[in-house]
Amino acid sequence: MSQQTAHASTAGHHPKYLAHHFESMAQQNAAGKLGMWLFLGQEVLFFSGLFLAYILARIFYPETFLAAHELLDWKLGALNTVFLLTSSLTMALAVRGAQVNSQKQMYWNIMATLILGGAFMVVKYFEYTHKFHDGLLPGKLFDAAKAMHNGVPANIPGAPAIFFAIYFVMTGTHGLHVLIGMGLMIWLLIRIKRGDFNSENHVYLENVGLYWHIVDLIWIFLFPLLYLVR
C-alpha cells in the first residue's frame, strides 16, 4: 500500500483563499456549491409546508379565496414581480462579472440587486400598512367591522381570518428571506471592495445568487396563488 508524502502544512503553493482542509480550489468550489444546493432543497421543503396549508385552506374555503383576494392589490404585486425578476437578472450578471473577472460589473450588478430587493420591501411595506390600517389581519386579529368602516368590502364568506393568516405568514416568511438576501448583498459588496472575488474564487457570490433565485422563484408562485385567484 503506497502513501503520498505531501504533508498537510508543507504543501506550499496553496492560494490564499483555499481553506486548509481542501486539496484544490475545484474541490472547495464544488463543496460550496453542493452545500448550497442542499440548503436550497431544505428551503423548498420549508415553504412546501406553507403551500400545503394554502392548498388545504383553499380546498376547504374556495369562496373565501375568491372573495378575499380582491382585497389584495394585484398591481402592486405585479410591480414587485417585475422588481424581483429584474433583480434575478442583475444577480446573474454579477456572477457573469465574476467569471470574466470584471470587478466593476460585479459591484454594480450586486448594488442593483440590492436596490431592487429594497424596492420590493418598500412596496411590501405599503401593502402591509394598508392592511393593518383596514384591519385585514391574520387569525383572531382580523377585524371585518373596521374594514367595512373604512369602506373595504370585507364581508367575506367562509374563513377570511385564515386567508389573511396564510397571506401574512407566506409573504412575511418570504419577505424575511428577501431581507436576509439583502444582508448578504451588503456583505458581498464589502467583500468585492476588498477584492476577494475573481474568476477562480467566487463560489460565495454564486451561492448568494442561487439563494436569491430561489427567493425569486418562491415569489413567482406566491404572486398568482394569492393575488390572481380565479
Added chain:
Amino acid sequence: MESNRKNVPQGAHAATAGGAEPNYINAHKGIWSWMTTVDHKRLGLMYLVGVLGFFAVGGIFALLVRTQLLGPIFKGASGKQEWLFSGETYNKLFTLHGAVMVFLVIIPSIPASLGNFFLPLMLGAKDVAFPKLNLMSFYVYILGGAFLLFSIFTGAVDTGWTFYTPYSSTTSTSVVSAVLGVFILGFSSILTGVNFIVTIHKMRAPGLTWVRLPLFVWAQYATSLIQVLATPVLAITLMLLAIERTIGVGIFDPKLGGDPVLFQHFFWFYSHPAVYIMILPAFGVISEIITINSRKQIFGYKAIAMSSVAIAVIGFLVWGHHMFTSGQSELAAAVFSFLTFAVAVPTAIKTFSWVATMYGGSLRMNSAMWYAQAFLFLFTIGGLTGLFLGTLSVDIHLHDTYFVVAHFHYVMMGGTMTAFVGALHHWWPKMTGRMLNEFWGKVSCFFVFAGFNIAFFSQFVLGTKGMPRRYANYLPEFQYLHQISTIGSYLLGLGFFITLCYMIQSLINGEKAPPNPWGGRSLEWETDSPPIEHNFHHQPVVTHGPYEFPEIDHSQAPRGGH
C-alpha cells in the same frame, strides 16, 4: 505484507505519540481555544459532553416519572389521591422527559458527537467540508437547548413531546419557548446534515470509492439526507404553532375554521422520518462493531448500505401510521399500513446480515460487542412490536397505551442508546487515548440490559391490558406491573451510572490506548490515539475495503469486487 505495514508503525506510534506531534486535545490550550475551535474532533467531543449532560437531565425526569408511578392508586369516585406529584406536574415531567430525550439527546447523539468525530477520519479528510458552519451548528444546538430548558422556569410545557393542537394552542403553559427551542435545534440538525452530505461527497481520500466506505459512513449519509429533507417541515410546523399561540392564525384552530389534524400530519411527516434519524446511525455503529469483532467480511455490504437509503426513502411515506385513530380515510390508513410493513423489510435485511456476519466468525466479546448483542436483542423486539402497531385493527386497541411506550423505548433506548453507549466503548480509545475497563463495561451492560427489559417488557403487558399512556394515576390492578417497571428503571439508571464511573476513571488513570486496539481496517484506525490535530501524518490512500481483515482466509473462496 499489508498486515505487516500496519503492525510495525503501531508500536512505534504508541511509544512516540505524546512526544512527536501534539494531539488534537493538547495542540491548543485554554477554554477559549475550545470555544472557538473549528476542529471536528473537538466539536464532536463538545457535542458528546452536551448530549451526555442532557441525557442525565432527561434521565432524572424519567426516574421522577417512574417514581410517581410506584405509588398512586386511584381512590374510586370519592376523590383523587395524589402521591408525589399532582397531575399537572406529572404532565410537565413526562413532556420535558420526552422533549429533552428526543430533541436534545437521541437526534444529535450519534451523528453530532461520533459522526463529527469519525466521519472525516473515516474518509481520510482533514475536516468536515464546512468547519465554521460546524461550530455554528454547535452553538445553535446549545441555544436551542437553552430555550427548551428555559421553558421550565416559565411554567414548563404539558403537551407531551408531540405538541398536538388544539391543546398546545390553548394550554396556559410555556409552549412558545419550548417550541422555539425545538425550532432552533432543527436548524442545528439541518446544518449538520448539509455538512455531512457534502463531506461524504467531496472529501473522500484517493481510492476511497463508495463501496469502500465504512458502513457507518453510509448510515450517516442516509441520516443526513433525512435531516435535511424532513426537519424543515417540522420547523415550519412549529413556527405556525408559535404564531397560532401568539396571534391565533387559525390554521390549526377549528374555532377559526382550521384543521387540528393538519398539525398531526405535519408533525409526523417530520417525526416518523426522524425516528430513522435516530436509528440509522445506530445501525451504522452496529455494522462496525460486529464486523470488527467477528474478524470477517461483513455479510451483505451492499445490501446493508442500500437498505439504509431505502429506509430513508420509504420512511418518508409512512407517517400516517401514527394517525390510524385520527379519522383519516380508510384507504389512506390501509396504504400507510402497507408501507409500514414495507419499511420493515430493509430493516430486517440489516438484522439478518449482522447475525450472518457473526455466524462462523471468531468472535471477540469485548464490552462494545456486549452492547451490540444487547442492541440486536432489544431492537428486534422493538421493530417487531412496531409491526403489531402498524397492523390496523391491532393498533386500534393498542394506540396510546403503554404498548406504544414500550415499543418506542425498545427502539430508541434499547436500540439507539445501547448502540450509542456501545459505540462509545468501541471508539473511546481513539477519542481519548485511553482504554476502558472491560470488566466493568460488561457489568454495566448487564445492568442496562436486565434493567431495561424489566422496565419495559412489563409495559408491553400493561399496554395490552389497556393501561393508557401519559396518566399520573391508574387502576389498582395495574400497580404490580408499574412497580416492576419502576424497579427496572432504577437498575437501568444504575447501569449507566456505572458506565459514567469507569469512563471518568479511564480519563484519570486508564491504560494508554494503542492506535488500533481492535485491529480495524478503516482509516480512523490508521492515525494516532488520540489523533493529531490535522488527523493524518500523510494523506492516506485507500487500496482495500473497510473490513478486509488479515485473518480472512482468501484461499478458500474467491471474493469479488476488489
